[in-house]
Amino acid sequence: MTSTVFISVRVPVDPTRAFEAFTREIGSWWRPDALFQITPRGDGTLSFEPGPQGRLITHLKDGGIFEIGRILVWEPGKRLVFDWHHASFSRPDEATEVEVRFEPVGEETRVSIEHRAWDTIPRRHVARHGFPEQITLQRVAAWWRRSLSALRTAKTA
Amino acid sequence: MSKANLDSTLAALADPYRRRAIEMLRQRPHRAGELAEAMHLSFPAASRHLKILRRSGLVDEERDEFDSRVRIYRLRPGPIADLKSWLTETDALWARQLTAFKAHLQKRSK
Numbered sequence: 001m002t003s004t005v006f007i008s009v010r011v012p013v014d015p016t017r018a019f020e021a022f023t024r025e026i027g028s029w030w031r032p033d034a035l036f037q038i039t040p041r042g043d044g045t046l047s048f049e050p051g052p053q054g055r056l057i058t059h060l061k062d063g064g065i066f067e068i069g070r071i072l073v074w075e076p077g078k079r080l081v082f083d084w085h086h087a088s089f090s091r092p093d094e095a096t097e098v099e100v101r102f103e104p105v106g107e108e109t110r111v112s113i114e115h116r117a118w119d120t121i122p123r124r125h126v127a128r129h130g131f132p133e134q135i136t137l138q139r140v141a142a143w144w145r146r147s148l149s150a151l152r153t154a155k156t157a
Numbered sequence: 158m159s160k161a162n163l164d165s166t167l168a169a170l171a172d173p174y175r176r177r178a179i180e181m182l183r184q185r186p187h188r189a190g191e192l193a194e195a196m197h198l199s200f201p202a203a204s205r206h207l208k209i210l211r212r213s214g215l216v217d218e219e220r221d222e223f224d225s226r227v228r229i230y231r232l233r234p235g236p237i238a239d240l241k242s243w244l245t246e247t248d249a250l251w252a253r254q255l256t257a258f259k260a261h262l263q264k265r266s267k
Binding site: 025 | 256
């Protein structure tokens, strides 16, 4: 168990097409999620404003727009990184970060998602919160992971 | 404890002495003196670290019922539980969304 969620899937298209579908067609494939709502008013219809200065937003049924996060890395066919804010987070700067990678596997593409929690978000976020230097932070993250697996062992034992 | 406090929790843990104290407290509550000893610190130095842990919400302090000069420290389970539930929810979210994404592409490629 780690403080980062990592999950991947193989899709029957090339990386360029997978990236395009992931970003341009997110409004069609994203399933509103009862258990993990982006806002208390529902998920709405998601869309990426493309490009390195873009953002991921959702259009709510009542006409409102909620910004899920800013795009941090936009490399079509390869890599996409964006902030992930959740409307229930009590502070606006309480963001987590999502990285999506697109890797060719023969004719297909492996799409991997890494959703990083607070303690594993790199320097940019660290600086904002006055954290100690990166190396210390990595040690803390490792410690945290060990603690969590210890806790899990204790619970299932 | 809310999710918003998690990063202050983690900042409080960015210190080997404080992590040592937390490891002790994972087993059972301890007196401040016992923690100072385990951290190999003077009592005043240990107190400063315990104060930081207390302010971050990771531990609670109470007075010993028989001797009010003695402080007892105990771990609060909130921060770890919050992180665990976030991980579980987020993992399930992406599993469902990537399944939907794949179905979307399979439909289109046919």
